[in-house]
Amino acid sequence: MSNVSLRGLKKSYGSVEVIPSLDLDIRSGEFVVLVGPSGSGKSTLLRMIAGLESIDAGTVSVEGEDVTQRDPGDRDMAMVFQSYALYPHMTVAENMTFALRMRGMDKTTIGERLTESVRMLSLEGLEHRKPGQLSGGQRQRVAMGRAIVRQPRVFLFDEPLSNLDAKLRARTRIELRELHEKLGATSIFVTHDQIEAMTMADRIVLLEKGRIQQVGSPREIYERPRNTFVASFIGSPEINMMEGKLWFDNGTAWFEQLVLRSRGSESASLAGVAAGGYTLGIRPEGFDIAREPLEGSVPMVVGAVEYTGSDTYAFGKSPMGDLTVKIAADFQAVAETLHTGETLHVKALADGWHLFDSSGERVTGG
The missing domain is CATH 2.40.50.140 (Nucleic acid-binding proteins)
Incomplete structure (x- = not known):
């Protein structure tokens, strides 16, 4: 488990300021949800943490280590994308272990991690199937499994449930939260869906135009909104x-x-x-x-x-x-x-x- 500290993060695209200046501390083992309307900067912020977006100013630290200038692969983070991003020609097992094999990890350790992840995600019996033979929910589990086998310090989720139907999305929310409790990992989850934010988060970070409007537990955000934007955005x-x-x-x-x-x-x-x-x-x-x-x-x-x-x-x-x-x-x-x-x-x-x-x-x- 690792804490994440953001200090003075800034990001602009030309003359458009996407993240004006942002400070945020995420505690070790916490499940934090970044939520806000389209264009609020939540996905950009997640990608800056991951190293997939350049940072104009400020620092990203993990457990006190400044990782701002490190390549994405050297930050010890794992990201689950909205699009699953699975290799269609590889089996479930091959997709989940691809990064470990590229690092040259020994086969015994890879096998142990794969077995444990398959069990956690209820993917038993699907190890030799290819993505085209899986349902949307199963593909999303494989994408999560690919992140889990790496045993990273921080998990990053970029709207991973948005491609699922409403019923499956509700069930996967519960499964993902249960998985977080088992792993005890530090997780940062991006969504535009306030229901996902309210039901999954230890703390919610509500963004508008790259600025943090309020940080707090779902109950705090709902019962004591700091301003009219927070009050209007949260609640249905x-x-x-x-x-x-x-x-x-x-x-x-x-x-x-x-x-x-x-x-x-x-x-x-x-x-x-x-x-x-x-x-x-x-x-x-x-x-x-x-x-x-x-x-x-x-x-x-x-x-x-x-x-x-x-x-x-x-x-x-x-x-x-x-x-x-x-x-x-x-x-x-x-x-x-x-x-x-x-x-x-x-x-x-x-x-x-x-x-x-x-x-x-x-x-x-x-």
């Missing part, structure tokens, strides 16, 4: 964002027509926050819903109801803009009779909201 359906005025009346905090309550924790308190213009963020599950008006609630005219099996969402219009609300379990029976044009009344749950200032930075919230 997307968080509700409302512009308006915060004001106070006899100790009660109001955001336009909504009452903002907390359970009294200091982190959620509005003490010291001045009245004025803010952005309020409330996730779909952050509302209390009724068919009758509630104190501090707003009406929402239902435009659509979406049933997903385990959850039901109502989409509609309110005086504060378009809203998406999750129907709570105790309201499910009512949800079955909801129809377009019906009016619901929604209010913010205590600590179910987030307040952001005019620059988009978090002020306080649940």
Whole structure:
């Protein structure tokens, strides 16, 4: 296991700055996911760590060793690509052991590593097949096996699940995370899929235009977003964002027509926050819903109801803009009779909201 330290990394393509300047520490044995929208620089950053992209400035260190100027093959890292990149004329065993054979490793050690990797990846019986005889999921396992047999200090994954169908992708996520736990390796995983990030990561690094917006556990990122970009990117359906005025009346905090309550924790308190213009963020599950008006609630005219099996969402219009609300379990029976044009009344749950200032930075919230 090895820690990875990035200091002052910069990368530009001509006049376009892709990575302005970036610092990041990845702990030994950690599974870190780099996530962000297209063009956020996540794959470029991974390739810079691997040595596949040149670095304009800064350093990459592994376990205290500066590897910035080393060739990719001398960094003791293994990369799994989106495209599998298997040799079609080689068998599974030959693909997995190719790098070891090129290094001149003895056959006994190669055989031991191959046997262990095949067992870990449930590829028994497929060793003599060629890639064309395998399913997409099996090919991806072979690509992972090729990395595992090298026993590198760091594993790098560049959107390795994006070519799989939804069901197989979900199953492979679990298998990959279980594999990480068995190996205890340091892993850096790139994806644009927030579900992959939330379900797999020890820590998420959320990027936008090459800049780190927030680093934290999935729970920290979801429950305490640092800014409006983080709050909007993480979460499905997307968080509700409302512009308006915060004001106070006899100790009660109001955001336009909504009452903002907390359970009294200091982190959620509005003490010291001045009245004025803010952005309020409330996730779909952050509302209390009724068919009758509630104190501090707003009406929402239902435009659509979406049933997903385990959850039901109502989409509609309110005086504060378009809203998406999750129907709570105790309201499910009512949800079955909801129809377009019906009016619901929604209010913010205590600590179910987030307040952001005019620059988009978090002020306080649940």
